Every structure is written in C-alpha cells, then in structure tokens.
Amino acid sequence: MSEFFFGTDLFSEFDRLQRQMANLAGGFPSSLRAGRTGTFPLLNIGATDDSIEIVVFAPGMQADGFDVSIDKGMLTISGERASLEVPAEGSGEATRVYAQERFAGKFRRVIEMPQQADPDNVKARYVNGCLTISVGKREASRPKAIAVQ
Numbered sequence: 766m767s768e769f770f771f772g773t774d775l776f777s778e779f780d781r782l783q784r785q786m787a788n789l790a791g792g793f794p795s796s797l798r799a800g801r802t803g804t805f806p807l808l809n810i811g812a813t814d815d816s817i818e819i820v821v822f823a824p825g826m827q828a829d830g831f832d833v834s835i836d837k838g839m840l841t842i843s844g845e846r847a848s849l850e851v852p853a854e855g856s857g858e859a860t861r862v863y864a865q866e867r868f869a870g871k872f873r874r875v876i877e878m879p880q881q882a883d884p885d886n887v888k889a890r891y892v893n894g895c896l897t898i899s900v901g902k903r904e905a906s907r908p909k910a911i912a913v914q
Contacts, residue, residue, distance in 0.1 A: 824894030
C-alpha cells in the first residue's frame with residue numbers, strides 16, 4: 766500500500782501544472798523581444814532558402830504609417846494606428862465608445878534576426894492590410910549543391 770494518494774490522475778496534474786507555468790511565463794517566443802498575447806500588430810515569421818519573411822497584419826493603416834529599421838540584428842517595426850471616430854447618425858457628433866476591440870495607438874514590435882540575415886538586403890511593402898518584410902540571407906549561409914565526382 767502506498768503512503769501517497771492522488772485524488773486524480775497524476776498525468777492530468779502534470780498537465781495542469783505545465784499550463785500554469787506557461788501562463789506565468791507568458792508564453793513568449795524566444796525570438797520576439799516585444800510581444801505578448803493580443804499585441805498589435807500580429808506577426809508571422811518564416812524562412813525560405815534565400816530570405817527570412819515577416820508578415821505584419823495591420824489593416825486600416827497606410828504604408829507611410831510604419832517605421833521599419835534594422836540595427837545590430839534587431840528588426841524594429843513601429844507606428845501608430847488612428848482610432849476610428851464614428852459619428853452618430855444624423856447628429857454629426859462622435860459616438861461615445863464603451864467597448865473597443867480594435868487596437869488604436871502607438872505600437873512597437875522588435876524581432877531578433879538570425880545570424881544569417883543580411884541587413885543590407887531588406888525589402889518592405891504594404892498591400893491589402895499586410896506589411897511584408899523580406900530580409901535576404903547572407904550568401905555564405907545559403908544552401909549549395911556540391912557535385913560528387
């Protein structure tokens with residue numbers, strides 16, 4: 766007979782403990798320096814053989830509303846998204862907001878670039894609410910086929 770008694774399944778207790786620890790840590794990805802759940806704008810980061818691709822989801826902005834810079838291996842995306850002032854029907858005055866889910870205000874996201882990123886080969890364009898940033902990889906880090914003789 767064991768001296769220890771667990772009222773529930775031991776593995777479910779470990780799962781619960783792991784979820785609590787993840788909540789305490791905030792679940793931050795190691796490559797994002799400024800990020801938390803619900804942070805605006807949302808990002809997708811991926812890579813091809815030739816480049817690192819970052820897609821920033823920021824609908825309702827203009828291309829000149831972004832400041833994108835890269836320095837010391839850190840890509841910084843910042844800007845400001847204006848709030849939507851919706852006039853009340855027929856009155857001409859703005860509606861008082863009591864609940865707002867759309868982010869408005871200043872934002873800043875910082876992404877740590879991998880060593881193979883080439884800061885001299887960065888392109889950015891904003892189309893249909895998505896800012897796409899392509900950071901080229903250094904020539905030495907690209908895969909190369911070697912012919913066997």
